[in-house]
Amino acid sequence: MWTMSADVDRVFKALAAPERRLLLDRLRAENGQTLTQLCARMEMTRQAVTKHLRVLEAATLVVTRWRGREKLHYLNPVPIHEISERWIGKYERGRLAALADLKKKLEGEGNG
Amino acid sequence: MAESEFVYVTYIRTTPEKLWQALTEPEFTRKFWVATVQECEWKQGATWKLVAPDGRVADAGEVVEIDPPRKLVLTWQNHLFPKMTEEGFSRMTYVLEAKGGTVKLTLTHSMEKKDSKTIKAVSNGWPYILAGLKTLLETGESLPGTDKWPEGI
Numbered sequence: 001m002w003t004m005s006a007d008v009d010r011v012f013k014a015l016a017a018p019e020r021r022l023l024l025d026r027l028r029a030e031n032g033q034t035l036t037q038l039c040a041r042m043e044m045t046r047q048a049v050t051k052h053l054r055v056l057e058a059a060t061l062v063v064t065r066w067r068g069r070e071k072l073h074y075l076n077p078v079p080i081h082e083i084s085e086r087w088i089g090k091y092e093r094g095r096l097a098a099l100a101d102l103k104k105k106l107e108g109e110g111n112g
Numbered sequence: 113m114a115e116s117e118f119v120y121v122t123y124i125r126t127t128p129e130k131l132w133q134a135l136t137e138p139e140f141t142r143k144f145w146v147a148t149v150q151e152c153e154w155k156q157g158a159t160w161k162l163v164a165p166d167g168r169v170a171d172a173g174e175v176v177e178i179d180p181p182r183k184l185v186l187t188w189q190n191h192l193f194p195k196m197t198e199e200g201f202s203r204m205t206y207v208l209e210a211k212g213g214t215v216k217l218t219l220t221h222s223m224e225k226k227d228s229k230t231i232k233a234v235s236n237g238w239p240y241i242l243a244g245l246k247t248l249l250e251t252g253e254s255l256p257g258t259d260k261w262p263e264g265i
Contacts, residue, residue: 032117063121063218074119081239082122082246085255 007059011079014059019044020052024061027075034070116231117222122242123214126249131208131215132181134249143254144244147261154178160186165261168192173201183207188221188230192265196230199223204234217242 014020026038035053039046053073056062063076088096124131134140138149148170151161156178162171173187184206190196202223209216219238223231244258 032119060121060123063119065119065220074117076119076121078120078122078239078242081243085243085247 008079008083010059011061011083014055014061017052017055019048020056020061023049023052023056024075027062027073031074032065032072034072038073115224115226116228117220118231118235118238120219120238120242122217122219122246123211124217124246124249125214128181128208128210128215130249131217134245135184135206140248142259144248144258145241147259154180160188164192164265173204176203181208188234190230190233193229193233196233199225199228199230202228202230202234217245 022042023038026041027033030037035046035050038053039049042049044052053062057064060076060079063074065072065074126134134144136150136152136154142149145162147165149163151163152158152175154175156175158175160173160175161169164170169191171188171190171192173189175184176187177183177185186204187201188204189201190199200223202221205218205220207218207220209218219242221231221234221238240258244255247253247255247258
């Protein structure tokens with residue numbers, strides 16, 4: 001399946017679909033969900049969710065673990081972090097965080 | 113069943129042996145793990161300490177399982193923040209798997225407690241540490257910011 005180191009193209013492609021970003025949001029809200037749990041809260045067919053999860057897994061944005069007979073899905077922020085490290089300098093980080101906080105405050109938490 | 117848990121994965125162009133060395137030997141760890149040093153005999157049952165540059169013990173625990181260069185399981189208690197110390201021990205696991213020319217590093221950190229402060233704190237810290245580790249192994253240089261202890265802690 002995955003033989004090369006983090007492929008930036010795959011990460012961007014995986015993030016380019018709103019359905020997949022929604023799945024990542026759901027995992028951020030509650031990490032370690034099964035496919036059934038993820039489907040229960042989505043307006044998508046099980047097949048569609050499975051397909052999107054496969055793209056997210058190929059980009060290592062989602063990683064899975066088995067617990068007994070359950071396959072649990074976890075959000076893996078490491079590839080996104082690597083992208084941010086590439087273009088964001090050490091000293092810019094604090095200012096960017098302040099700007100992001102301000103934006104969140106002005107626009108309200110729900111729209112983040 | 114763990115109540116708070118995260119799983120992080122990174123692929124690093126290196127060998128399992130070199131990655132193991134980087135994860136355990138002080139001359140490597142201080143370059144990507146914010147200048148800390150681990151004190152440990154690296155055998156089952158041994159005490160493990162993560163020591164800050166000023167000598168304070170930041171985190172401590174015990175080696176639960178060790179199988180170089182494949183798997184390491186540690187118990188882990190924070191000692192710097194009382195709210196985290198009182199939560200007790202969390203559990204940290206590294207699994208290293210060679211895949212083609214890369215090594216898949218899977219890091220799991222969990223605690224038998226819902227909404228654990230310790231897990232929340234380490235889940236923010238680990239991506240920086242892992243990015244620094246990857247950069248160090250692939251380029252031989254530290255990532256800025258991962259080779260120094262953060263100010264004010």
